[in-house]
Amino acid sequence: MVYRLGIKTNRVKEMINITLAIQNVVRKSKVVSGTVLVFIPHTTASIIITENTDPDLLKDILWKYSELVPRNTTFDHLEGNSDSHILSTLVGNSVQLIIAKNSLWLGPWQSIYYVELDGPKGREIWVKITADSTTEDIPDEAIFIE
């Protein structure tokens, strides 16, 4: 199943928590176990997984991105948004997640964020859900490897 989600951003650089929207798509798909690919069909936006407890962390992330790849560098690309394109390739434009029990399977601190790098814009997020051929469970405990 492929779902297309629409989103409206309000600033040049902005992070939007889309965990609930992706979880809702997983529920709606009725897929019990499988994987989900969340794909950004743009070249000046990204998607990441990070913590959702402190708004200051989101500010730190966007600040550091802009410090690593500042907009006001003398780039050749005429549109003037080379920084957005470069950051999009470094941060990445998709995440892949596990579905079990018809639910997204994330670590306790993990949330999914759409990262606007050249807004404000109307954007899309594509969600591709692939079902397993059999229903499978998550183990209750980890097996230590070292």
Place this chain on the structure above:
Amino acid sequence: MVYRLGIKTNRVKEMINITLAIQNVVRKSKVVSGTVLVFIPHTTASIIITENTDPDLLKDILWKYSELVPRNTTFDHLEGNSDSHILSTLVGNSVQLIIAKNSLWLGPWQSIYYVELDGPKGREIWVKITADSTTEDIPDEAIFIE
């Protein structure tokens, strides 16, 4: 299905548009809906998705990569290409894409680029296509979430 593509690079750092080559593999596979994993089996090369309209953008991307991780830093690794290894881990070595209607499903500005970070070299690109158990379509419109 797994396909192995060969590619010859000509410079130390270089971007090569491989969208058409990947699209051809998808067509050849006859898979109507599914996903494709494009995987670089090297540790000094990467793969990204970015815009294909302005050659200056490609120059800006490679210039910024080299500015963030310059070759002439005093690294310990004897081969002298630690910059290429480090960039390869930051930029990433695979992309995952949606297949629908026996075609790659990309955003209007998106092209797939092989990124050489330590050429010139003969390289490979591995393409793994996974078919869905049912044929599925892409919705005509996005559903807004915010």
Place this chain on the structure above:
Amino acid sequence: MVYRLGIKTNRVKEMINITLAIQNVVRKSKVVSGTVLVFIPHTTASIIITENTDPDLLKDILWKYSELVPRNTTFDHLEGNSDSHILSTLVGNSVQLIIAKNSLWLGPWQSIYYVELDGPKGREIWVKITADSTTEDIPDEAIFIE
């Protein structure tokens, strides 16, 4: 199949080769051909693929990560580990690999590394294996595209 692996890290920043552990999981799954998603359920850790021949390279990688995103920057996030969170989003928290002949299919120089960015900690690695509906082989040779 989903497997949960446990790992104990010993330093603030550290790389641990987990190739053999992932290979063992693939063997145990008895999946002949398919894909494997290796997913880190943490927000201050990452996973990468890089070379395993020179320990100095691993030092260079961790040194450069810390140089790009130093810990002692004046961040707002109170916990004081914004650098770990930011690096985790840049380096990435999952890799996707090809399975053929009931084995991980990696390039000759490639190893999989868990990257601790805020240790020492007890951590998990989630391994999701998706089997193909048919058994498929890897071609013996690459087809040149350019």
